[in-house]
Amino acid sequence: xxxxxxxxxxxxxxxxxxxxxxxxxxxxxxxxxxxxxxxxxxxxxxxxxxxxxxxxxxxxxxxxxxxxxxxxxxxxxxxxxxxxxxxxxxxxxxxxxxxxxxxxxxxxxxxxxxxxxxxxxxxxxxxxxxxxxxxxxxxxxxxxxxxxxxxxxxxxxxxxxxxxxxxxxxxxxxxxxxxxxxxxxxxxxxxx
Numbered sequence: 001x002x003x004x005x006x007x008x009x010x011x012x013x014x015x016x017x018x019x020x021x022x023x024x025x026x027x028x029x030x031x032x033x034x035x036x037x038x039x040x041x042x043x044x045x046x047x048x049x050x051x052x053x054x055x056x057x058x059x060x061x062x063x064x065x066x067x068x069x070x071x072x073x074x075x076x077x078x079x080x081x082x083x084x085x086x087x088x089x090x091x092x093x094x095x096x097x098x099x100x101x102x103x104x105x106x107x108x109x110x111x112x113x114x115x116x117x118x119x120x121x122x123x124x125x126x127x128x129x130x131x132x133x134x135x136x137x138x139x140x141x142x143x144x145x146x147x148x149x150x151x152x153x154x155x156x157x158x159x160x161x162x163x164x165x166x167x168x169x170x171x172x173x174x175x176x177x178x179x180x181x182x183x184x185x186x187x188x189x190x191x192x
Contacts, residue, residue, distance in 0.1 A: 091152070
C-alpha cells in the first residue's frame, strides 16, 4: 500500500522565507519576486501567494529572519565581550571573525540597505548599532563607543567592496586610537 506523504505547511512556509532571505542577501530586497522565491524554494509559484498575501508580506518575513540572524550574532558578541573584556584586541578579533562569515556580513548589509528605504527596518538596524554602543560605552564612554561602532560598520561595508578584508592588526590599532580618546576626553553622557 502506498502511503501518502503528509505536507508540513509550516516547513514549507519556513522554506519560502529562507529562500526569500537568501535572495535578499544576493540581489537585494527590492529585486525579489514571487517567481524568484518560488524557484529558489523549489515550490510552485502559487505556494508563495498561498502563505503570503503580498510581496511586501513575504519581504517582511524574510527581513525578520535576517534580523533574527544578526541579533543572534550580536548576542554572541555581547557574551564574548562580557567574558573577555571590551578591549581593542577583543573587538578586532570579533570583527575579523565576522568578516570570515560572509553570510553574516551579507545578511547585515542586506538589512542595512533595506533600512535606507524602510523606516521599520531602520529602527531594527539602529537597535543593533545601539547594542554595540551599549556594551562598549560603560568601559570607554558614549562618544568613543559611537565612533567605534561607526568604524566597525565601515569595516564591514569595506569587506563587501574589496577582495581582501582589512587586517585584524589594522582594525585593532584603529580601534585602540578611537577608544583611547575616551581616556582623554569626557563622555557626553550627562547634560551640561
